[in-house]
Amino acid sequence: MTKPIALEPPAVVRATAPHRRRWLPFDRWHLFLFPFALVMLFPMLWMLVTSIETISEARRFPPVMIPEGIHWQNYPNALKRGAFGTYFLNTFFVTMTVVVGNLVFCSLAGYAFARVKFFGREVVFMLMLATLMIPYQVTIIPEFLIVKWLGTHISPQIGIDSLGALIVPGIVQVFGIFLLRQFFRTLPVELEEAARIDGASRLGVLFKIVLPLSLPALATLAALTFLWTWNDFLWPLIAIMSPEHYTIQLGLMNFQTAHTTSWTLLMAANVMSMIPLLIVFLAAQKYFIQSVATSGLKG
Amino acid sequence: MEATGRRRAPLWLRAVHSDHVAGWTLAGPAIFMMALFSIYPVIWSVILSFQRKNLLSGESQWIGWENYEALTKDPIFKTALWNSAKYTALFVPLSIIAGIFVAVAVNRKLRLMAFYRLAVFVTLAISTISTAIMFLWLTEPTYGIINAFLHALHLPEQQFLADTNEALYVIVAMTVWGWLGFVVIIYLAALQGIPQELIEAAQIDGASRWGIFRNVTLPLLGPATFFLVVWLTINALQLFDEIYLTTKGGPLYSTTVIVYYMFVQAFQNFAAGYGAAMAYVLFALILVISIIEFVVGKRLVHYSA
Numbered sequence: 001m002t003k004p005i006a007l008e009p010p011a012v013v014r015a016t017a018p019h020r021r022r023w024l025p026f027d028r029w030h031l032f033l034f035p036f037a038l039v040m041l042f043p044m045l046w047m048l049v050t051s052i053e054t055i056s057e058a059r060r061f062p063p064v065m066i067p068e069g070i071h072w073q074n075y076p077n078a079l080k081r082g083a084f085g086t087y088f089l090n091t092f093f094v095t096m097t098v099v100v101g102n103l104v105f106c107s108l109a110g111y112a113f114a115r116v117k118f119f120g121r122e123v124v125f126m127l128m129l130a131t132l133m134i135p136y137q138v139t140i141i142p143e144f145l146i147v148k149w150l151g152t153h154i155s156p157q158i159g160i161d162s163l164g165a166l167i168v169p170g171i172v173q174v175f176g177i178f179l180l181r182q183f184f185r186t187l188p189v190e191l192e193e194a195a196r197i198d199g200a201s202r203l204g205v206l207f208k209i210v211l212p213l214s215l216p217a218l219a220t221l222a223a224l225t226f227l228w229t230w231n232d233f234l235w236p237l238i239a240i241m242s243p244e245h246y247t248i249q250l251g252l253m254n255f256q257t258a259h260t261t262s263w264t265l266l267m268a269a270n271v272m273s274m275i276p277l278l279i280v281f282l283a284a285q286k287y288f289i290q291s292v293a294t295s296g297l298k299g
Numbered sequence: 300m301e302a303t304g305r306r307r308a309p310l311w312l313r314a315v316h317s318d319h320v321a322g323w324t325l326a327g328p329a330i331f332m333m334a335l336f337s338i339y340p341v342i343w344s345v346i347l348s349f350q351r352k353n354l355l356s357g358e359s360q361w362i363g364w365e366n367y368e369a370l371t372k373d374p375i376f377k378t379a380l381w382n383s384a385k386y387t388a389l390f391v392p393l394s395i396i397a398g399i400f401v402a403v404a405v406n407r408k409l410r411l412m413a414f415y416r417l418a419v420f421v422t423l424a425i426s427t428i429s430t431a432i433m434f435l436w437l438t439e440p441t442y443g444i445i446n447a448f449l450h451a452l453h454l455p456e457q458q459f460l461a462d463t464n465e466a467l468y469v470i471v472a473m474t475v476w477g478w479l480g481f482v483v484i485i486y487l488a489a490l491q492g493i494p495q496e497l498i499e500a501a502q503i504d505g506a507s508r509w510g511i512f513r514n515v516t517l518p519l520l521g522p523a524t525f526f527l528v529v530w531l532t533i534n535a536l537q538l539f540d541e542i543y544l545t546t547k548g549g550p551l552y553s554t555t556v557i558v559y560y561m562f563v564q565a566f567q568n569f570a571a572g573y574g575a576a577m578a579y580v581l582f583a584l585i586l587v588i589s590i591i592e593f594v595v596g597k598r599l600v601h602y603s604a
Contacts, residue, residue: 027409034411036401037418043433043476044421046444050436062447109329118322124330131337135537135585137558138578141347141571142340144354172332202321231426233540238566249428253544256432263436270432274425281424289420292481293488 051075051267058263074268078255081265084272086244087251092276094166094247095229101171102225103218109172110180111206115192125181128174136234143169144238165239166247170229176221179295183217184210220291223284230277248273347575354569366576376577378552379560382467386556387535389471394531395524397475398482403512405483406490422480427540434473435460435545463553466546470554473541478534482527489523490516521600529592533585557581 024031050058051074053067079085112118113125144160147169151159158164192205200208211218233249240250252273259265281288307313314320323330348366352359370376405416422430437445438459446456460466493516501511539558542548548555548563557577565574 029404029407029409030411033404033409033415036404037415040418040422040476040479043430043437044425046437047433059442061442062450063442063444105329105332109326112322112326116318116322116325118319118326121322124326127338128330128333131333131341133586134337134341135533135578135582137537137561138344138575138582139337139340141354141565141575141578142343143336144566145343145357145571146335146340169336172329174333174337177329177333202325227423231428233426233428233543234562237543238562249426252428252432256435256544263439263442266432267436270429274429277424277426278421281421285417285420288423289484292423292484 047267047270050263051271053264055262055264071264074264075272078265078268078272081259082251082255082269083243083246084248084251084269087246087248087273088276090163090245091230091247091249094163095226097167098170098229099222099225101167102173102176102221105172106176106180106221107206107211107214107218109177110184111202111210113177113181114184115189116202128177132174132178140235140238143235147239160239161241161245163245166229166232166236169235170225170232173225176225179221180214180217183214187213216290219287220295223287223291224295226280227277227288248276344575344578347572348579350572352571354565354571356569359572362572366573367580369573370576370580375552375555375560376557379555379557382552382554383536383538383556386467386471386538387532389468390474390535391528391531393471393475394478394482395527397479398486398527399517399520399524401479402483402486402490403516406487419483420480422477423484425477427477428544430473430477431541431544434469434476438469460545461550463550466550466554470538470541470545474535474538478531482531485523485527486520489520493519518601525592525596525600528596529589532588532592536581536585536588557584 049065049067052070052072053064053074054071057064057067057071113121147158147165148160150168151162151165155164156162158168187210191209195205195209196202231249232247233253236247236250237253240246243251243254246254252269255269256266308316349361349363350359351362351365401419405412405419409415437443438457440446440456440458440461443459445459449456457465459469497515497519498511501515506514537558538556539562542554542556542559543562546554548559558581561574561577561581564570564577
């Protein structure tokens with residue numbers, strides 16, 4: 001959006017605007033916002049309530065809105081039936097590796113694409129951008145075959161049904177390279193040139209000058225990669241078979257299939273599966289929202 | 300930046316310090332991974348779509364256009380296309396309208412605003428699987444709380460996800476809920492980019508609140524709306540997770556959407572070629588719809604204030 005023509009600050013707006021009669025002790029917007037917020041939160045509140053009910057309370061019609069006591073046992077019982085500790089560790093390991101991998105590889109590549117004039121740069125960059133337009137589903141069948149091949153020919157650690165299968169294909173994302181390249185190009189090149197003349201190597205310039213100035217872009221990349229990897233479902237569903245390699249999403253899906261009617265246990269499991277990401281989200285809310293607003297991408 | 304004046308460095312040293320070597324060393328690992336997991340699969344997928352190939356055994360046979368011809372005759376694929384179209388036609392406008400309305404509401408200074416915003420934004424951090432499980436329970440036909448509300452209001456109870464006529468609408472509702480945080484963030488950023496002077500100028504000219512919203516705010520939200528329409532459409536056509544968890548495409552194929560059917564064919568029936576052909580039809584569909592949206596958007600959206 002281009003900047004609009006600056007107008008003279010209006011001096012008398014407030015005085016001329018008609019004064020609205022207040023017929024409520026609070027702003028009228030609360031009348032919409034408060035019920036709306038409750039509707040938004042309701043699925044989660046209802047999940048929490050159900051997760052502390054006994055199964056007989058959950059199987060009553062009309063439903064019990066306020067349970068007689070807090071039935072904490074659902075949580076340890078859910079943990080006993082589904083190895084959520086393992087799923088959590090798997091997801092944490094995969095997500096962290098993918099986030100760190102993207103930060104490292106996308107920084108190196110993004111810097112090369114932004115500042116180093118190497119042979120084939122433009123062609124490779126255009127090719128990579130073109131892949132951004134192609135839906136994930138187009139690549140997923142060959143991706144499965146490639147990972148299967150890697151497993152039999154290179155190492156089972158990166159083959160089908162391994163945690164490596166969840167890490168390797170996502171460890172560099174075109175989106176990340178593009179995001180960082182665009183950001184690096186907005187930095188003043190003079191700083192880097194001065195450092196080069198002073199004898200700094202390219203890596204030295206990248207790590208001592210460029211990256212410290214790029215923290216907002218790196219935070220965006222980290223936040224979005226974190227959300228994507230943590231919540232990914234289709235690829236783990238295809239690539240993982242054995243429960244000891246399940247991610248949280250897969251474990252939750254499996255738990256749901258196995259305990260379709262044990263609503264109290266299922267809700268307890270669902271609460272536990274959400275907690276880690278909710279904590280991260282609440283702690284870094286600003287970063288997540290900023291990342292979404294600037295990149296226009298959802299987790 | 301090469302050393303001049305002094306004695307020229309040996310050729311191999313100059314080669315090591317050249318931009319070509321530096322560039323490929325820095326970007327090489329990333330380019331290799333991209334080539335392996337993005338570019339190569341796109342090409343392989345084209346080839347697959349002309350083959351009959353078993354995903355597990357790997358047996359394959361070149362069959363030309365047969366997969367695509369089979370798609371035109373596959374009644375389930377037709378149903379899947381129709382369901383995806385219906386879902387997209389509902390999901391995108393509903394998300395946009397709800398998003399604009401909520402963004403305008405939360406774009407003011409009020410007490411409790413942090414709470415209101417959190418109630419919307421929190422959906423960003425909730426996975427599709429968790430969302431689907433919560434909505435399964437809300438809409439449970441026998442003990443679900445929504446039926447309890449309906450019962451209390453003396454309205455007929457519903458089967459929701461178990462009813463062929465309702466299941467897709469329940470999916471629309473849960474995904475609109477799940478995406479609202481994202482849509483509102485985009486609109487909120489756009490609203491905060493609107494210069495206050497424009498609103499004040501309109502106020503001086505005596506415009507009503509609705510008039511300002513209709514003639515100043517809404518046109519200035521054009522670029523954000525355009526972006527969201529394109530992006531939400533692309534994502535709507537790729538719907539999968541919620542379907543897999545709740546209905547598995549049922550009842551009676553009423554929620555079988557394109558990507559779900561592709562998953563069934565490629566990863567449950569192991570018809571890799573047929574699945575790849577479907578993926579390319581999806582790609583073509585997304586491309587055509589995006590182009591139409593771009594052409595229409597160019598006429599409707601103005602980028603300068």
